[in-house]
Amino acid sequence: MNSASETVSSFNEGLKRFLDQSASPYHAVRKVSEALSEAGFILLDEKAEWDLEEGGKYFVVRGGSSIAAFTVGEKFQLERGIRLLGAHTDSPVLAVKPQPDVKKEGLLQIGVEVYGGALLNPWFDRDLSIAGRVSFLEEGKVLGSSLINFSEPIAFIPSLAIHLDRDANKNRSVNSQKHILPIVMHLTDDSSLDFKTLLKRQLERQHSSKKIDRILDYDLVLYDTQKASYVGLESEFIASARLDNLLSCYSCLQAMLASDFQYPSLFIFNDHEEVGSASNIGAQGPFLKDVLRRICRTEEAFIRAAQGSVLISTDNAHAIHPNFADRHDINHSPRLNAGPVIKVNSNQRYATNSETAGLFRMLAHAVDVPVQTFVMRSDMGCGSTIGPISAAETGIATLDIGVPTLGMHSIRELAGYKDAHALFQVLKVFLDLKDIR
Numbered sequence: 001m002n003s004a005s006e007t008v009s010s011f012n013e014g015l016k017r018f019l020d021q022s023a024s025p026y027h028a029v030r031k032v033s034e035a036l037s038e039a040g041f042i043l044l045d046e047k048a049e050w051d052l053e054e055g056g057k058y059f060v061v062r063g064g065s066s067i068a069a070f071t072v073g074e075k076f077q078l079e080r081g082i083r084l085l086g087a088h089t090d091s092p093v094l095a096v097k098p099q100p101d102v103k104k105e106g107l108l109q110i111g112v113e114v115y116g117g118a119l120l121n122p123w124f125d126r127d128l129s130i131a132g133r134v135s136f137l138e139e140g141k142v143l144g145s146s147l148i149n150f151s152e153p154i155a156f157i158p159s160l161a162i163h164l165d166r167d168a169n170k171n172r173s174v175n176s177q178k179h180i181l182p183i184v185m186h187l188t189d190d191s192s193l194d195f196k197t198l199l200k201r202q203l204e205r206q207h208s209s210k211k212i213d214r215i216l217d218y219d220l221v222l223y224d225t226q227k228a229s230y231v232g233l234e235s236e237f238i239a240s241a242r243l244d245n246l247l248s249c250y251s252c253l254q255a256m257l258a259s260d261f262q263y264p265s266l267f268i269f270n271d272h273e274e275v276g277s278a279s280n281i282g283a284q285g286p287f288l289k290d291v292l293r294r295i296c297r298t299e300e301a302f303i304r305a306a307q308g309s310v311l312i313s314t315d316n317a318h319a320i321h322p323n324f325a326d327r328h329d330i331n332h333s334p335r336l337n338a339g340p341v342i343k344v345n346s347n348q349r350y351a352t353n354s355e356t357a358g359l360f361r362m363l364a365h366a367v368d369v370p371v372q373t374f375v376m377r378s379d380m381g382c383g384s385t386i387g388p389i390s391a392a393e394t395g396i397a398t399l400d401i402g403v404p405t406l407g408m409h410s411i412r413e414l415a416g417y418k419d420a421h422a423l424f425q426v427l428k429v430f431l432d433l434k435d436i437r
Contacts, residue, residue: 007421008417008418008421011254011420011421011424012230012238012417012420012421014250014254015228015238015247015250015420016227016228016229016238016240018031018246018249018250019228019240019241019242019243019246019247019250020227020228020240022242022246023129023131023149023221023223024065024131024132024133024147024149024219024220024221024223025065025066025089025090025271026064026065026131026132026133026147026219027131027147027149028065028089028246028249028269029061029064029065029066029067029089029269030147032067032069032249032253032269033059033061033067035253035257036057036059036069036253036257039057039257040057041057041058041059041069042056042057042058042059043058043059043060043061044058044059044060045060046060046062046290050294052072052295053072054072054073054074054075055071055072055073055074055261056071056072057069057070057071057072057261058070058071058072060291062280062281062287063271063280063281064133064145065089065090065133065271065281066089066268066269066270066271066281066282066287067089067268067269068266068267068268068269068287068288068291069253069256069266069267070082070264070265070266070267070291070295071256071259071261071263071264071265071266072264072295073261073262073263073264073265074262074263077263077264078264078295078296078301078304078305078308079301079304079305079308080263080264080308080435081264081305081308081309081310081435081436081437082264082265082266082292082295082305082308082309083263083264083265083266083309083310083430083431083433083436084265084266084267084268084309084310084311084312084396085252085255085256085265085266085267085268085311085312085314085427085430085431086252086267086268086269086270086283086288086311086312086313086314086386086387086390087245087248087249087252087267087268087269087270087313087314087315087386088245088248088249088269088270088271088272088273088274088283088315088385088386089245089246089249089269089270089271090115090116090245090271090272090273090274090275091116091241091242091244091245091246091274091409092114092115092116092117092118092119092274092409093115093116093118093221093222093223094112094113094114094115094118094123094180094182094221094222095112095113095114095115095219095220095221095222096110096111096112096113096130096132096195096218096220096221096222097110097111097112097113098217099111100112100195101194101195102181103187106186106187106188106189107183107185107186107187108183108184108185108186108187108191108193108194108195109181109182109183109184110155110181110182110184110195111181112180112181112182112222113176114176114180115221115274115275116274116275116409117274117409118409118411119407119409119410119411120174120176120180121174122407122410122411122412123157123180123222123411124157124158124159124180125156125157125158125159126156126157126224126226126411127153127156127224127225127226128153128154128155128156128157128182128222128223128224128225129149129150129151129152129153129154129155129222129223129225130148130149130150130154130155130220130221130222130223131147131148131149131150131220131221131223132147132148132218132219132220132221133145133146133147133148133218133219133220134146134147134148134199134203134215134217134218134220135215135216135217135218136200136203136210136212136213136214136215136216137212137213137214137216138210138211138212138213139211139212139213140211141213143216144210144212146203146206146207146210148199148202148203148206148218148220149206150202151225152225153225154184155182155183155184155222156182156183157180157181157182157183158183160172182222184198185198196214196215199215199218200212200214200215203215223241223242224241224411224412226241226412227240228240228241230417231414232417235417236336236337236416236417237336237337237414237415237416237417238414238415238416238417238420239412239413239414240412240413241411241412241413242413243316243403243405243413243414243415244315244316244405244408244409244413245273245314245315245316247316247403247405247415247420248314248315248316248402248403248423249269250420251314251403251420251421251423251424251427252267252269252314252427253267254424254428255424255427255428255430255431256431258424258428259428259431259432260432262432263431263432263433263434264295264305265431266291266292266295268287268288268291268390270282270283270285270287270288270386273315273385273386277386277389283386283389283390283393284389284393286393288390288393288394289393289394292305292306292394303395306394306395306396307395307437308436308437309396309397309436309437310356310359310396310397310398310399310430310436310437311351311387311390311391311394311396311397311398311399312360312398312399312401312427312430313351313385313386313387313390313398313399313400313401314401314402314423314427315343315385315386315387315400315402316402316403316404316405316408316413316415317334317340317341317343317372317374317401317402317403317404317405318334318374318404318405318408319334319335319336319404319405319406319415319416320333320334320335321406327377327380328377329375329376329377329378331375332344332373332374332375333374334372334373334374334404335372335404336404336406336414336415336416336419337416337417337418337419338370338372338404338416338419339364339369339370339371339372339418339419339422340364340369340371340372340401340402340403340404340419340422340423340426341371341372341373341374341401341402341403341404342357342360342361342371342372342373342374342399342400342401343373343374343375343385343400343401343402344357344373344374344375345375345376345382347382348388349376349382349383349384349388350382350384350385350387350388350399350400351385351387351388351390351391351398351399351400352387352398352399352400352401353397353399355397356397356398356399357399359399359430359436360399360401360426360430363426363429363430363433364426366429367425367426367429369422369425369426370422372404374404385400387399387400388400397437401423402423403415403416403419403420403423404416404419
């Protein structure tokens with residue numbers, strides 16, 4: 001293996017670990033926070049006054065599942081522009097309902113709600129676990145909050161056998177209220193166990209120092225316990241849950257950590273993109289603008305900095321599917337392992353324009369990274385990203401790019417072995433660029 005291959009391999013090993021350790025947006029933000037702290041970034045308190053120093057490196061977490069990190073750069077030259085990267089921490093999943101207990105046929109099941117535009121069929125017949133954040137009352141009447149991860153397979157959604165539905169392969173549909181309740185436990189006739197009791201036990205196992213009086217509430221999701229892996233006769237692909245969009249988060253994080261910190265730069269990873277971004281920690285909320293205003297200190301400085309800045313919104317792109325090639329525009333059909341994708345939509349579902357796309361192409365050419373383009377078929381609706389929302393909220397010139405992916409929004413997705421590192425290379429050049437506008 002030559003040095004270039006070793007570099008890509010090392011990058012992908014780190015990506016796989018990050019994917020495996022980020023079972024929920026809360027866990028993803030915790031891993032990003034740990035990496036930033038190890039690199040010397042200072043955690044800021046949003047409730048406190050910020051005393052930012054020239055050359056400083058900082059990060060701030062809002063809501064536990066959104067995070068922004070930034071470098072001030074030398075001499076506070078904000079009017080020359082800030083190099084911004086954006087991504088999102090959430091993925092389409094099954095979220096546990098507040099009162100989830102369903103006891104039927106001697107089994108304990110839990111009620112779930114579909115979060116985002118999830119493909120439901122792949123959730124059947126998988127080894128599932130549960131992770132997220134729990135709020136609880138400690139003995140002494142102290143309100144506490146902790147992350148939780150059952151880690152081991154504790155849930156299963158069995159398919160109905162083909163013998164009981166002979167037309168299953170032709171026309172079976174999934175009812176999200178009735179058909180996707182996971183089984184978590186076998187019950188005896190006199191069992192009084194419920195989900196919150198099981199949750200309390202697990203929390204006490206993970207945090208033995210805490211004396212928990214009762215569970216108050218939670219934000220929990222189910223996830224596939226199968227780890228990220230290489231796929232293909234020559235390991236040309238990466239298969240994993242949550243590639244959309246933790247792959248982008250990891251590439252942005254590594255680009256920031258590898259930059260020279262000479263110029264003002266920032267990345268923001270928002271939660272709730274998969275459900276429209278309309279929350280206090282989503283891209284439609286004030287998080288990014290709040291951070292930028294505090295960096296710039298005055299409204300005048302913020303406006304000047306915004307007009308010299310560029311935001312690269314990173315979110316996975318649709319690779320052409322060999323079994324459904326007709327779902328793509330023939331001239332805009334990205335392939336796996338062929339480089340990052342510029343996403344274009346004239347109706348502003350993506351924020352890319354010719355100027356921002358030209359900048360990205362120039363940067364990619366500088367590091368010999370190929371670039372592809374995606375445009376949705378004219379007779380099909382187009383999805384969107386945090387890009388147009390962030391651009392509208394801040395006035396910053398933006399483009400949308402991403403790594404080509406198959407099976408997007410499935411419980412397990414597929415990306416090319418080369419593409420995440422290629423994206424990282426371009427983003428690093430962008431962060432180290434002296435003049436961006």
